[in-house]
C-alpha cells in the first residue's frame with residue numbers, strides 16, 4: 001500500500017517526458033506468489049532535452065532483481081532503484097538504447113486489486129490509472145504510447161488460457177509442464193490499457209462482421225459452467241458494435257475482441273485494448289439470477305467499455321486531469337445507446353435521478369471539483385460521478401447547443417484530427433468550434449467551474465400586449481478553491497404549452513438568444529420576452545433535463561398538472577410530477593420533526609393515481625412516477641439541519657395515504673400487468689414488471705399484511721419479481737414470520753451464487769431503522785460474506801452507508817463508529833474500496849447538529865488511523881475541511 005506523501009499533482013505542471021518510449025516487450029513467468037516480469041524497453045532522448053537528464057521510471061512497491069543496459073548488466077553507480085522509482089543516469093544523448101528490467105511480484109498477496117493479481121485462481125491485471133507501475137518500472141502515464149509484445153509463460157494445466165492485448169501471435173509448449181503464448185498489439189497505447197489474463201476459464205464465442213466486411217472473433221470468458229449466463233452480454237456486445245458504426249461511424253480495429261469476467265474487481269469494468277476485464281456482476285445474467293436492472297446495467301457497461309475503443313483508446317488522455325475526455329464522452333455515448341435500445345424518456349428519467357442523487361451532493365459538498373480538475377493528491381479518487389456523469393451532461397449540452405448535425409461534424413473532426421493522440425479537453429472543444437464556427441468559450445466554463453448552477457425563474461403574462469416575459473437568474477455556489485464564479489452558458493429546452501395542450505409558437509423573442517426550442521441563458525440575469533402569445537401559456541422549462549442545474553420556478557399545482565398531462569416531452573411530465581411531490585414530502589418531514597400530523601395533498605394523490613392508471617402511458621414511465629422522490633432527495637431539498645428519521649416518517653405517511661387512496665387502482669394494475677409467457681429481459685416487459693412491483697408495494701402497504709408479497713415470492717419466475725417481493729417483505733414486514741422464512745429460503749436456494757447473495761445482503765442492509773446495524777454486524781459473520789471481495793463489501797456495508805438513511809444515521813452514532821472501524825479495517829487491504837465507501841459521509845454537514853457531531857467524531861477517528869493510504873487520507877481530509 002502506498003502511504004501518503006502529501007504530494008499534490010497540478011495540471012499546470014504538465015510537461016512531456018524527457019525520453020520517448022519506442023517499444024515494449026514484456027515476458028511474464030507466472031507464479032501465484034513469485035511472478036517474474038522481464039521488461040525490455042527501448043527509449044531515445046527527446047530532441048532538445050538536457051543530455052545530462054536522467055531517465056526516471058515510476059514504480060510502486062517493486063523489487064528489482066536485475067537491470068541491463070543494451071543487454072549488459074548495468075553498473076550500480078549509474079542507477080538508483082527504490083520501491084517507488086528507478087532513476088538511470090549517464091544515458092546516450094540521442095541514440096536509442098534498451099533497458100531490461102526484471103522485477104518479482106506476488107499476485108496472490110495483491111489484495112488492493114491493482115497491478116497483477118489473482119482472483120479465484122485467475123491471474124488478471126488492472127492498470128488504470130497507475131497500476132502498471134506495480135508490475136514493472138515504467139513511464140506510467142497516459143501520454144506515453146508504444147506498441148507492446150507480450151510473452152506469457154505459465155503452468156499449462158492450471159492456466160490453459162494465456163491472454164493479452166491485440167492479436168495472438170502464437171504459442172507452444174515450454175519445458176515439461178509449462179507453455180507460452182505471444183501477443184502483439186499493433187496499436188500504440190499507454191500502459192493503463194495493458195492487460196493480461198491467465199487461468200482456466202470457459203468461453204462463449206461469436207463473430208461480428210464490421211461495416212467494411214471484416215470478421216471479428218468475439219470471446220467472452222467466464223468461470224466454467226457459467227457460459228450460458230454470458231449470452232446476454234454477447235448480444236449486447238454485438239448491438240454495441242453495430243450501433244457505434246451506425247451512429248458514430250466507428251469500426252472495430254483488431255481481429256479479436258475479448259471480455260473476461262472476474263469476481264474480484266474494484267470498479268465496474270475496464271476497457272483494456274482488445275481485452276476488456278469486467279466485474280462478473282456486469283457480465284453474468286439469466287432470468288433466474290438477474291434482475292431487469294442487472295440486464296440494463298450489463299447492456300450499458302458492455303457498451304461503455306466497447307465504446308472506449310475509440311473514445312479512450314484510439315484517442316486517449318494526455319494526463320489524468322483530462323479523464324472526462326474519455327469518461328464523460330463515453331458515458332454520453334452509452335446513455336445514447338441505451339436510449340436507442342430502450343425507452344428514451346424512461347432512460348433519461350433514470351439518468352437524472354442518478355445524477356441528482358449522486359452527483360448533486362458531490363457538487364454541493366466538500367468533495368466538489370470541476371469536471372476537469374486542476375489538482376489531485378490521489379487520482380483514484382477522481383473517478384467520480386462529476387467526471388463521469390456531469391462530464392456526460394456537458395457533452396450532451398454541446399449536442400444540444402450545436403444540434404445533431406453540428407455535434408456529428410465536431411465528433412467526426414475529433415476522430416479524424418486526434419486519432420492516435422493523447423488529447424486534452426481543449427482539443428476536444430476546439431473540434432466543435434472548428435467544425436461549426438460556434439464560439440464555445442463561455443460554454444467551456446462547464447469544465448472548469450464546479451458546483452450545480454441554481455437558476456431562478458419567474459414569468460409574467462401580459463394579456464393586453466400578448467407577451468410572456470421570462471426572467472431568469474443564475475447563481476453558481478462557491479465550491480472548495482473556487483469562491484467566485486463567472487456566469488455560464490446554460491442551454492434550456494423549453495415549450496410554451498397552451499390551454500389545449502398544444503405548443504405555442506415562440507419564435508418572436510427579445511432579450512436573449514433562442515434557437516429552435518433552446519433558450520440560451522448566458523448572463524447572470526436575463527429577461528426573455530415572447531410576443532404574439534394570445535393566451536397565458538404554461539412554461540415547460542429545462543425539458544429533457546437539457547442542463548444539469550437546479551431550477552427554482554414556482555409553478556402552481558394547476559400548471560404542474562397541465563405539464564404532467566400534456567407535455568410531449570415525457571421527461572418534463574415526470575419532472576412536473578416530481579415537482580408536485582417534493583413540497584408535500586418536505587412539509588411532511590417538517591411536520592414529523594415537529595411531532596405534528598402529516599397532511600397529504602389531494603391533488604398530488606390525484607395526479608399520481610391518474611398517471612398510474614393511464615394505459616396510454618408506458619408502464620416503465622408510470623413506475624418511475626410512482627417511485628416518489630427518495631429520502632435523500634427530500635434531504636437535499638430540505639437543505640440542512642436534516643433529521644433522517646423525520647424524513648422517513650413523513651415520507652411513509654405520504655406513501656400510506658397514496659396506498660390507501662389508490663388501493664383499487666393498484667389492485668387493478670397488479671392483475672392487469674402480470675407478465676405471462678417465457679421470460680424476456682426486453683425494456684417493455686421490464687417496464688411491466690416495474691409497474692406491477694410498484695403496485696405490489698402499495699397494495700402491501702394498504703393491506704398491512706405480508707401475505708400478498710409472500711404469494712408474489714412463491715409465484716415469481718424471475719429474479720426481478722423474486723427480489724422485489726423479498727424487499728417488500730423485509731422492508732415492510734421485517735418482523736413477520738414470512739419474512740424470516742423467505743430470507744432463509746432465498747439464502748438456501750442461491751447459496752452457491754455470490755452475486756445473487758449480494759442482493760440478499762443489500763436487501764437486509766437497507767431495512768429502515770436503527771436495528772439494522774446489529775443485523776449487518778451479524779451478516780458479516782455469514783459464511784457468504786467475504787471482507788476481501790469488493791462486491792460483498794459494497795452490498796453489505798456500502799448499502800447500509802449509502803442507501804439506508806435511517807439505519808446509517810441512527811441517532812446514537814453507533815453506525816458511524818462501526819463504519820469508521822470498517823474503513824480502517826479495509827484500508828490496508830484495499831485503499832480504493834475504503835476511500836470510495838468513505839464518501840458516504842460527504843454530506844455530514846447537512847445533518848442536524850447531534851448527528852453531525854457524531855459523524856465528525858467518526859471522521860476524526862479515521863483521520864487519526866495509523867498508516868492511512870493516500871486514498872483515504874485524501875478523502876477524509878477533504879470531507880473534514
Ligand code: PHE
Pocket residue numbers: 126128129267268269270271304305308327383
Ligand atoms: N476506465 C474504467 C471505465 O470507466 C473504469 C475504471 C477506472 C476501472 C479505474 C478500473 C480502474 O470504463
Ligand code: ZN
Pocket residue numbers: 304308326327330
Ligand atoms: Zn469508462
